[in-house]
Amino acid sequence: MKLxxxxxxxxxxxxxxxxxxxxxxxxxxxxxxxxxxxxxxxxISRNPLARLPVLELxxxxxxxxxxxxxxxxxxxxxxxxxxxxxxxxxxxxxxxQRRLELNFLFPVAQAFRHIHPAMxxxxxxxxxxxxxxxxxxxxxxxxxxxxxxxxxEFAAGDGFSIADITGLVALDFMKPxxxxxxxxxxxxxxxxxxxxxxxxxxx
Amino acid sequence: MKLxxxxxxxxxxxxxxxxxxxxxxxxxxxxxxxxxxxxxxxxISRNPLARLPVLELxxxxxxxxxxxxxxxxxxxxxxxxxxxxxxxxxxxxxxxQRRLELNFLFPVAQAFRHIHPAMxxxxxxxxxxxxxxxxxxxxxxxxxxxxxxxxxEFAAGDGFSIADITGLVALDFMKPxxxxxxxxxxxxxxxxxxxxxxxxxxx
Numbered sequence: 001m002k003l004x005x006x007x008x009x010x011x012x013x014x015x016x017x018x019x020x021x022x023x024x025x026x027x028x029x030x031x032x033x034x035x036x037x038x039x040x041x042x043x044i045s046r047n048p049l050a051r052l053p054v055l056e057l058x059x060x061x062x063x064x065x066x067x068x069x070x071x072x073x074x075x076x077x078x079x080x081x082x083x084x085x086x087x088x089x090x091x092x093x094x095x096x097q098r099r100l101e102l103n104f105l106f107p108v109a110q111a112f113r114h115i116h117p118a119m120x121x122x123x124x125x126x127x128x129x130x131x132x133x134x135x136x137x138x139x140x141x142x143x144x145x146x147x148x149x150x151x152x153e154f155a156a157g158d159g160f161s162i163a164d165i166t167g168l169v170a171l172d173f174m175k176p177x178x179x180x181x182x183x184x185x186x187x188x189x190x191x192x193x194x195x196x197x198x199x200x201x202x203x
Numbered sequence: 204m205k206l207x208x209x210x211x212x213x214x215x216x217x218x219x220x221x222x223x224x225x226x227x228x229x230x231x232x233x234x235x236x237x238x239x240x241x242x243x244x245x246x247i248s249r250n251p252l253a254r255l256p257v258l259e260l261x262x263x264x265x266x267x268x269x270x271x272x273x274x275x276x277x278x279x280x281x282x283x284x285x286x287x288x289x290x291x292x293x294x295x296x297x298x299x300q301r302r303l304e305l306n307f308l309f310p311v312a313q314a315f316r317h318i319h320p321a322m323x324x325x326x327x328x329x330x331x332x333x334x335x336x337x338x339x340x341x342x343x344x345x346x347x348x349x350x351x352x353x354x355x356e357f358a359a360g361d362g363f364s365i366a367d368i369t370g371l372v373a374l375d376f377m378k379p380x381x382x383x384x385x386x387x388x389x390x391x392x393x394x395x396x397x398x399x400x401x402x403x404x405x406x
Contacts, residue, residue, distance in 0.1 A: 064302075088260075130330045
């Protein structure tokens with residue numbers, strides 16, 4: 001198999017961090033998103049949505065969507081479990097993965113894509129008003145997360161999971177989106193520090 | 204356990220359709236979203252994001268996020284499998300569930316929430332330009348889906364899955380969002396007809 005990778009963009013990174021946590025090595029095919037290679041023929045033929053990452057299996061089967069690719073590897077190699085254990089544990093990981101993606105990573109990405117001048121060709125049309133509306137949405141969620149993290153070590157419980165990976169890439173993505181983590185969110189800052197200190201964060 | 208339900212809104216409906224497909228009965232607590240009951244003390248104490256549905260277990264544990272609630276029931280009662288079988292099958296269901304949610308249900312919901320006058324108190328501030336931008340996004344995805352559905356019966360393969368449930372609620376939601384299914388998308392129309400004909404669609 002091979003993984004078409006998109007460098008620093010949040011979704012390709014989610015899969016690389018996940019694989020690093022699992023200790024799984026997959027051959028990467030670098031795709032230069034800065035040069036718009038993800039909109040080229042090679043990629044579109046594999047993913048008509050022109051998004052990365054894309055996993056191609058040896059028989060040519062294509063898997064897209066970062067979380068779906070991660071789940072495939074979770075099924076192939078269940079340990080360490082990054083989607084939770086037990087019915088309730090799995091549901092709680094799904095709940096926090098979704099909350100972090102939909103209420104945090106997504107608004108951060110919208111602020112970046114609809115405001116940053118470098119995104120003009122990527123997000124057509126940019127709606128700057130929509131970008132601005134998303135900044136307080138991201139910060140509101142981070143305040144909620146801070147209260148949650150006062151009660152436990154990681155996003156979905158006391159064990160590291162894919163929800164934390166989504167949190168890590170979103171926190172890192174705040175910088176290009178020009179949103180600052182409020183310094184009073186001490187639990188979020190502790191969590192962020194712990195995530196950045198894991199070897200997988202370098203993936 | 205009990206399920207705090209939100210009537211006609213797409214996410215509460217996703218869980219009800221899922222439960223109907225599984226043949227599982229859960230006591231419902233109706234929450235009148237029209238009267239803004241989901242923003243009341245009772246709900247906020249269970250879900251600070253003020254969203255429905257919310258599942259409360261007998262020990263008081265709370266599960267939010269429709270797909271997380273569905274996964275909980277999938278784990279408790281695996282048959283019929285609505286999240287797929289085999290590593291690849293599960294990943295493909297996740298891929299299409301996500302694609303249908305993020306590229307179809309989400310833009311349809313944005314068009315509704317940012318344009319419809321009835322949503323003025325719900326979506327603050329409404330950004331009508333953003334709502335309009337989402338209509339062609341939803342239709343572009345539906346055209347892609349039509350090509351996919353020329354090759355198979357359901358969204359993620361030849362078996363019904365949670366991806367189809369997301370498709371059903373999104374297709375139904377096009378009406379209040381004032382987006383019309385183009386009549387040339389015959390595969391989508393065939394699929395929609397089949398989904399609406401299942402007894403679970405009445406849930």
